[in-house]
Amino acid sequence: MLIEMGSSMPMGLAVALGCGLLIGVERERRKGMGQNRAFAGMRTFTLAALTGALAQLSGYGWLVALGGLLVLLLALLSYWRDKSDDPGVTTEMALFVTYVLGVVSTEHPGVASAMGVVITFLLAARASLHRFSTELLTEEELRSALVLAGAVLVVLPLIPDQPLPMLSQVNPRDLWRLTVTLMALQMLGHVGLRVVGPKAGLVLSGLVSGFISSTATIAAMGAKAREEPGMREPYVAAALASNVATVLLMALVAASASVALLSALVLPLGAAGLTALVAVGVSWRKGAQAGGPLQPSGKVFKLGQTLMFAAMLTGIAAAVGWLTRLAPGAGALAVALAGFGDAHAAGGAVFALFAAGKLGSSQTALWMLLAMTTNSISKVAGAMVAGGFAYAWRVALGLLAMMGAGWLAWLVQPW
Numbered sequence: 001m002l003i004e005m006g007s008s009m010p011m012g013l014a015v016a017l018g019c020g021l022l023i024g025v026e027r028e029r030r031k032g033m034g035q036n037r038a039f040a041g042m043r044t045f046t047l048a049a050l051t052g053a054l055a056q057l058s059g060y061g062w063l064v065a066l067g068g069l070l071v072l073l074l075a076l077l078s079y080w081r082d083k084s085d086d087p088g089v090t091t092e093m094a095l096f097v098t099y100v101l102g103v104v105s106t107e108h109p110g111v112a113s114a115m116g117v118v119i120t121f122l123l124a125a126r127a128s129l130h131r132f133s134t135e136l137l138t139e140e141e142l143r144s145a146l147v148l149a150g151a152v153l154v155v156l157p158l159i160p161d162q163p164l165p166m167l168s169q170v171n172p173r174d175l176w177r178l179t180v181t182l183m184a185l186q187m188l189g190h191v192g193l194r195v196v197g198p199k200a201g202l203v204l205s206g207l208v209s210g211f212i213s214s215t216a217t218i219a220a221m222g223a224k225a226r227e228e229p230g231m232r233e234p235y236v237a238a239a240l241a242s243n244v245a246t247v248l249l250m251a252l253v254a255a256s257a258s259v260a261l262l263s264a265l266v267l268p269l270g271a272a273g274l275t276a277l278v279a280v281g282v283s284w285r286k287g288a289q290a291g292g293p294l295q296p297s298g299k300v301f302k303l304g305q306t307l308m309f310a311a312m313l314t315g316i317a318a319a320v321g322w323l324t325r326l327a328p329g330a331g332a333l334a335v336a337l338a339g340f341g342d343a344h345a346a347g348g349a350v351f352a353l354f355a356a357g358k359l360g361s362s363q364t365a366l367w368m369l370l371a372m373t374t375n376s377i378s379k380v381a382g383a384m385v386a387g388g389f390a391y392a393w394r395v396a397l398g399l400l401a402m403m404g405a406g407w408l409a410w411l412v413q414p415w
Contacts, residue, residue: 009057012107013053018116019098019102022117026123048095049099052101056106056107071095072096078092090126144187151183161173203238209245210244215382220386221236226386229390232390236391239398240399243276249344254269261354267410268407275405279402283398339370339378343371361415366410369407379395
């Protein structure tokens with residue numbers, strides 16, 4: 001029995017028509033001419049989508065199944081008659097999917113239209129995708145991507161999501177999230193190096209990654225620098241670029257607590273941020289002067305070093321939790337200890353105290369710089385573990401200059 005016409009019926013038919021035309025136009029351009037041309041073009045794909053929509057609107061499930069069977073038989077017949085040297089099934093599969101899109105469009109037009117665009121993109125990007133998978137993507141990069149996917153989709157859901165008393169209430173799932181983040185950041189730096197280049201690509205990757213975790217970014221770049229000593233300076237520049245993101249995020253956290261507080265912190269944060277930028281520029285210039293085309297190695301990340309660094313941060317977090325409970329009344333000590341784990345979390349707690357009227361602007365800035373300083377110590381420790389001394393001392397110099405500028409600005413600012 002035919003269903004009654006509703007407001008969604010014209011929209012569903014329009015989406016089915018659009019999907020058929022969109023995919024059909026792309027296939028028509030690849031159809032070819034003469035006896036060896038493909039069996040389906042713009043009209044066939046459009047009719048397949050409309051057939052699916054009308055069959056679904058009829059309300060008869062057997063008609064939808066019959067239409068799908070007919071499309072499959074046409075695809076099989078086309079494949080059997082294909083006399084080319086390299087017969088593929090892309091067009092045949094695309095025709096069946098187009099029919100399914102027509103069926104879906106009647107009840108979920110938004111999903112159908114979005115998938116129509118995605119499918120057309122996949123069909124049109126055939127040459128680019130083929131080149132990426134066979135020429136650009138290496139075996140090691142594919143293996144690393146599979147390891148990362150397994151760490152996120154398989155291992156992460158299996159890890160308990162509750163604090164463990166033996167780790168001073170540290171959540172093991174948070175530990176694995178940190179491990180996954182480190183792996184993802186190393187992959188991001190690798191991709192940036194491949195796409196943009198060894199200088200600008202790494203610096204941009206370091207800046208973006210710093211908004212996720214500057215400490216993790218420094219460790220990730222250190223692992224790559226240990227593996228590729230000839231590219232140490234570009235990796236140092238990327239690591240220092242993550243500190244620029246640290247300063248920007250701290251300013252955003254301060255602004256969310258109080259606009260007046262942000263204006264009071266402009267001088268120390270601005271001095272620290274500008275100094276960090278100068279440090280990035282110096283390392284970047286040293287890397288450029290090294291000369292010679294620098295290419296990434298096949299390794300995307302080293303799982304052993306990543307796990308070691310994640311374990312180190314977990315130990316720091318456990319020690320912070322234990323010492324904070326031991327001396328709960330020591331405000332400055334608690335902020336300093338919290339800074340070892342996360343400067344922004346410590347800064348947010350301090351800014352909340354300012355907003356509540358419990359701290360003045362000078363003391364707030366002091367405690368913020370204290371948290372950033374102890375966090376810098378964690379970054380240097382992570383740089384040493386991941387990248388070795390040659391990498392760590394370069395990162396330490398940049399951090400020392402950045403924090404020195406921040407402390408100097410706090411001293412000279414009239415409070």
